[in-house]
Amino acid sequence: MIWEAIGQPFADFGFMRRALLGCIAVSVGATPVGVFLMLRRMSLTGDAMACAILPGAAVGYLVAGLSLGAMTVGGLIAGMAVALLAGFVSRVTALREDASLAAFYLISLAVGVLIVSVRGSNVDLMHVLFGTVLALDDDTLVLLCSIASLSALTLAVLFRPLVLECADPQFLRSVSGLSAATHFTFLALVVLNLVGGFHALGTLMAVGIMILPAAAARFWAASIGALISVAIAVAVLSSVSGLLLSYHFSLPSGPAIILMAGAAYGMSLVLGPVGGLAVRASA
Amino acid sequence: MNRALSFHDLTLGYDRTPAVHRLDGEIAAGSLTAVVGPNGAGKSTLLKGVTGTLRPLGGRISYGPFTRRDVAYLPQQSDIDRSFPLTVADLVAMGLWRETGAFGRLRGAHRMRIAEAISAVGLTGFEARPIGSLSGGQMQRVLFARLLLQDAQLVLLDEPFSAIDARTMADLIGVVHRWHGEGRTVLAVSHDLDTVRAHFPQTLMLARELVAHGPTAQVLTAENRFRARQMCEACADPLHTCGRRAA
Numbered sequence: 001m002i003w004e005a006i007g008q009p010f011a012d013f014g015f016m017r018r019a020l021l022g023c024i025a026v027s028v029g030a031t032p033v034g035v036f037l038m039l040r041r042m043s044l045t046g047d048a049m050a051c052a053i054l055p056g057a058a059v060g061y062l063v064a065g066l067s068l069g070a071m072t073v074g075g076l077i078a079g080m081a082v083a084l085l086a087g088f089v090s091r092v093t094a095l096r097e098d099a100s101l102a103a104f105y106l107i108s109l110a111v112g113v114l115i116v117s118v119r120g121s122n123v124d125l126m127h128v129l130f131g132t133v134l135a136l137d138d139d140t141l142v143l144l145c146s147i148a149s150l151s152a153l154t155l156a157v158l159f160r161p162l163v164l165e166c167a168d169p170q171f172l173r174s175v176s177g178l179s180a181a182t183h184f185t186f187l188a189l190v191v192l193n194l195v196g197g198f199h200a201l202g203t204l205m206a207v208g209i210m211i212l213p214a215a216a217a218r219f220w221a222a223s224i225g226a227l228i229s230v231a232i233a234v235a236v237l238s239s240v241s242g243l244l245l246s247y248h249f250s251l252p253s254g255p256a257i258i259l260m261a262g263a264a265y266g267m268s269l270v271l272g273p274v275g276g277l278a279v280r281a282s283a
Numbered sequence: 284m285n286r287a288l289s290f291h292d293l294t295l296g297y298d299r300t301p302a303v304h305r306l307d308g309e310i311a312a313g314s315l316t317a318v319v320g321p322n323g324a325g326k327s328t329l330l331k332g333v334t335g336t337l338r339p340l341g342g343r344i345s346y347g348p349f350t351r352r353d354v355a356y357l358p359q360q361s362d363i364d365r366s367f368p369l370t371v372a373d374l375v376a377m378g379l380w381r382e383t384g385a386f387g388r389l390r391g392a393h394r395m396r397i398a399e400a401i402s403a404v405g406l407t408g409f410e411a412r413p414i415g416s417l418s419g420g421q422m423q424r425v426l427f428a429r430l431l432l433q434d435a436q437l438v439l440l441d442e443p444f445s446a447i448d449a450r451t452m453a454d455l456i457g458v459v460h461r462w463h464g465e466g467r468t469v470l471a472v473s474h475d476l477d478t479v480r481a482h483f484p485q486t487l488m489l490a491r492e493l494v495a496h497g498p499t500a501q502v503l504t505a506e507n508r509f510r511a512r513q514m515c516e517a518c519a520d521p522l523h524t525c526g527r528r529a530a
Contacts, residue, residue: 039364039367039368041364157386158385160385160386161385163367163369164377164380166364166367167363167364167367167369167374168361168362168363168364168374168377169362170358170361170362170363171361171363171377171429173336174334174336174354174355174356175380175381175433176380176384176385178385222368222413223368223370224368224369227368
C-alpha cells in the first residue's frame with residue numbers, strides 16, 4: 001500500500017524518475033543560494049530576477065523555438081544584464097539597489113510577456129511560466145545537474161567572502177577588494193539557478209524552490225551549515241511529495257511541488273524550535 | 284619624528300560639500316591621539332578618509348612607512364547584521380583575513396590566537412554564543428577582539444566608548460593602552476573630553492578646519508573649544524562658504 005503510493009510511480013514511470021532527478025538537482029543548486037538570499041534580506045530579489053530572465057528566454061524562443069540552449073543563454077544574458085544594470089545604477093546614482101532592480105525587472109518582464117504573447121501561443125507562455133518537470137529530456141537533465149554542481153562548487157569556494165559580505169560588508173571592503181566581485185558572482189549564481197529552475201518548474205515557480213525551503217529552515221537551525229542542510233532536505237522532500245501529489249491527483253506538478261514547500265514552511269512556522277509560534281507561545 | 288600619517292591641504296566631503304576642509308597636519312608614529320570637535324566637525328569623515336573608503340575632494344593623505352593595508356578601522360555604527368547566524372568566535376576569526384585570505388584554512392595557531400584575543404577582551408566562555416544574543420558592550424568587546432587579530436600598525440576608532448558601560452569601557456581602554464605600548468599608532472574619535480584628558484596624550488581638535496593639534500592639555504582649552512563651536516555653527520549655515528576659498 002505504502003509502496004504503491006510512494007514507490008510505484010517512480011518505479012513504473014521513467015518520466016517520474018527524470019522529474020525526481022531534475023528536482024533534486026534544482027534543490028541542491030538553488031536552495032543554498034536561497035539561504036543566502038534570505039540571510040541577506042534579499043528574498044524578494046529572487047522574484048525580481050526570475051521575472052528579469054523572461055525576455056531573454058523569450059527572445060531565445062523566438063530565434064530558435066523551444067530550444068534548450070537558446071532559451072538558457074537568452075535567460076542568462078537577460079538576468080545578468082538586469083543584475084549588473086541595477087548594481088551599476090545603485091553604485092553611481094542615489095537610487096538604492098532594490099529600487100533600481102525593481103525598475104529594471106519590471107521593464108524586463110513587460111518586454112518578455114510582450115514577446116511571448118505576440119509571437120508565441122498561450123501554450124508556450126504557460127510552458128515558460130510554469131515549466132515542464134514531467135517532460136525533462138536528457139539534455140535538460142544534464143543541464144540541471146551541471147548547474148547544480150557548478151553552483152555548489154562556487155558557493156563552497158566563495159563561502160567566506162560571501163558570509164562576510166552578508167554579515168559585515170563594511171569590514172569586507174576594508175580588508176579585501178573582493179566585495180563587488182562576491183556580490184556579482186552571487187547574483188550570477190541566482191540567475192544561473194533560476195534559469196536552470198525555469199526549465200523544470202517555470203520562471204515563476206523556480207523562485208519557490210529557492211526561497212521557501214530556506215525560509216522553513218530558519219525555524220529549525222541556527223548555524224549556516226545547518227540552515228543549508230535543512231533547506232536542501234526540505235526542498236527534496238517537497239519535490240518527492242509534490243510529484244506524488246501531482247501524479248495521484250492529476251495536478252500540475254510545478255505548483256504542487258511549490259505548494260508542498262509552502263506546507264513545509266507553514267509547519268515550520270508553527271512547530272519549528274528556533275523561534276516558531278509554538279515555542280514562542282509556550283515560552 | 285617618524286610620521287604615521289600626514290594630511291596635506293586635505294579636503295574631504297560628500298557630494299562636493301566639504302566636511303573636512305583644508306587640513307594640514309601630521310600624526311606621529313606610535314602616538315595615541317584623540318580626535319575631538321563639535322557635532323558635524325568632520326571627525327568621522329576624517330577617519331573614513333584615512334581608511335581610503337572616502338576619496339579626498341582635494342589635497343592628499345600620505346601614509347608614512349605603511350600602506351592602507353596596515354590600517355584597521357572600527358566604525359561608529361558598524362553595519363554588522365546582528366541577526367546573521369555567526370558566533371563570537373566566527374566574527375573574531377575574521378580579523379585574521381589578511382593572513383588567511385578568502386580561501387585559506389584556519390590552523391591551530393590561528394585558533395589559539397582567536398582564543399587569546401577573546402580572552403584579552405574578557406569574553407572567554409562566549410565563543411559559541413551567537414552574535415545576536417550579545418549586549419551592546421559585549422558586541423564592542425567582540426569588535427575589539429577582531430581588531431586585536433588584525434594586528435594593524437594604525438588603528439582608527441570612531442567613538443569606541445559611546446553607549447557602553449563603565450566596566451567595558453575600562454577594559455577596552457586597557458586594550459587601547461596595550462596597542463600604544465606596542466608602538467602602534469592609534470587615532471580615536473571621542474566626544475567625551477574627560478576620557479580624552481585621562482587617556483590620550485595627543486589631541487587633534489577639528490571644526491571642519493583644524494582648530495588645534497598637540498598635547499591634550501594645550502589643545503583642550505576653553506578658548507579652543509569656544510572657537511571650534513563658533514566655526515562649526517558658522518559652517519552649518521548653508522549660505523556660508525566654509526573656509527578661505529571654495530573647494
